[in-house]
């Protein structure tokens with residue numbers, strides 16, 4: 001009974017860690033190339049080995065690119081997370097998006113956009129492409145015909161194009177007018193320099209303006225991603241790190257309490273058995289404990305306490321290692 005209750009509480013904590021915000025793992029668009037590689041197996045194998053190299057880099061830098069193989073089947077892969085994702089969120093996004101792209105094979109590759117990250121693969125070096133055929137926008141069906149909404153967009157989007165290139169290619173915006181709030185995000189791939197980023201975002205703003213009066217619009221360019229929405233989709237990477245730290249601390253306290261309770265329960269039980277063995281003819285009755293017997297039991301418990309301490313301390317270290325991964 002108690003075990004089931006504890007399990008439920010623990011599951012709730014784990015769920016709250018996962019669903020505290022929009023995870024931004026939704027598929028926005030996928031487009032595949034049209035020409036086919038000569039050796040599909042080698043191409044796929046090289047893709048897999050590149051992913052393994054990119055994984056730790058994505059976690060660290062939220063950006064990675066790599067290539068492998070020989071032309072014409074040499075494969076180039078580039079991936080980028082939006083800068084407001086935490087390292088953990090970026091790793092999750094990369095795990096998902098890198099699994100969606102292979103549906104394009106045996107063509108030479110393609111592009112996939114999720115709300116949190118981007119990946120592209122092809123058999124030539126496209127790394128520094130700013131715009132390309134296949135750049136598109138995605139507009140929501142629901143619209144806001146309010147004039148204030150258009151005014152905010154007309155004001156905010158060009159400011160994002162000016163700001164983002166100076167802020168390492170990333171900007172998160174929020175602007176209100178007469179009670180209408182619009183959120184915006186711009187992200188250039190880190191491989192582009194400032195001028196390339198500017199020109200990519202200028203193109204993206206043109207694309208996304210065609211979405212107005214949609215409540216939400218996205219521009220999907222070869223070198224950048226731009227999004228506006230009446231809905232607040234941005235993550236505060238610092239706040240989420242603090243939240244992870246707090247939640248993992250709660251889990252730590254909770255699990256320690258469980259281990260201690262179990263250890264004490266087991267200790268008491270063993271103490272009771274030991275007492276019974278020492279006094280085989282007497283029935284154990286909680287209320288009739290004589291002082292000598294209690295003293296015996298206490299000694300036994302004290303002896304066992306060092307074991308208990310060791311157990312929880314060992315747990316302590318293990319959990320510290322675990323929580324380190326969250327932040």
Ligand SMILES: *[C@@H]1O[C@H](CO)[C@@H](O)[C@H](O)[C@H]1NC(C)=O
Nearest residue numbers: 035036037038071072123124
């Ligand atoms: C990419 O693959 C296509 C189809 O196999 C091939 O025609 C083209 O030459 C390749 N590109 C490069 C740069 O090798």
Ligand SMILES: *[C@@H]1O[C@H](CO)[C@@H](O)[C@H](O)[C@H]1NC(C)=O
Nearest residue numbers: 147148151152176177178179
């Ligand atoms: C707010 O709306 C009113 C009329 O609806 C308009 O006259 C006013 O200029 C607006 N204010 C701003 C800051 O746009």
